[in-house]
Amino acid sequence: MQIPRGKVAYYGQIAEMLEAPGAARTVGWALASLSPAQARVVPWQRVINKAGRCSIRSLEHSAAEQQALLEEEGVVFNEYGYTDLSVYGWEGLDPDEVQFLLHTVPPPPRA
Incomplete structure (x- = not known):
């Protein structure tokens, strides 16, 4: 299960x-x-962050790249770089789905 295209979640939600x-x-x-x-x-x-903004800190990726990828998926950001979580926010999984995934899905390859 993944966060669907065109939707976002925030770090604390995960x-x-x-x-x-x-x-x-x-x-x-x-x-x-x-x-x-x-x-x-x-x-x-x-x-993204709970405020609805891209705030990634990575050597591989930037917040601008993150926002561009999300915009390609249909997520709209305002002129200040915020998205409306009430529109684009993902509701998440219910606890039973989380438990199923934690105990049955192997991690992605590490290559």
């Missing part, structure tokens, strides 16, 4: 779904540490 409230930075670090092969599989660009 942490809360994983039953790790307060671990938003850990989610960011995990995304920033994706290998190039993993970054082609994991839709890292769909995770």
